[in-house]
Amino acid sequence: QVQLAESGGGSVQTGGSLRLSCAITRVTYSSACMGWFRQAPGKEREGVATIFGGDGSTYYADSVKGRFTISHANNKQILNLEMNSLKPEDTAMYYCALDPSAPRPECPVVAGSADDYAYWGQGTQVTVSA
Helix, strand or coil, X not given: CCEEEEEECEEEECCCCEEEEEEEECCCHHHXXXXXXXXXXXXXXXXXXXXXXXXXXXXXXXXXXXXXXEEEEHHHCEEEEEECCCCHHHCEEEEEEEECCCXXXXXXXXXXXXXXXXXXXXXXXEEEEC
């Protein structure tokens, strides 16, 4: 059974950094899309960053480009999200997610893309204070 377990998160001041990690087990990564999504109170869940396991292609929301980096270590079964230059608007619950059999070799971050992901972690809170 697929399992996702997140760690990291916490509270930082504006401009600070955090690292999120997600252990993803029992998956064939070569055909999978893996990603990080977030949801702030009163807002819809939105994609932050995704990666295609087959070739390591990465995709980012415009709001985090240049500040966040997603990576995946196959041998360690870990999905990471390095977050730098954090802003108060980055405050949200962050979730890792998995689509184990992506229909195409790409994982774009677009509106509604969360619907493609069948497996989700429990979420970890990120709070950025001004």
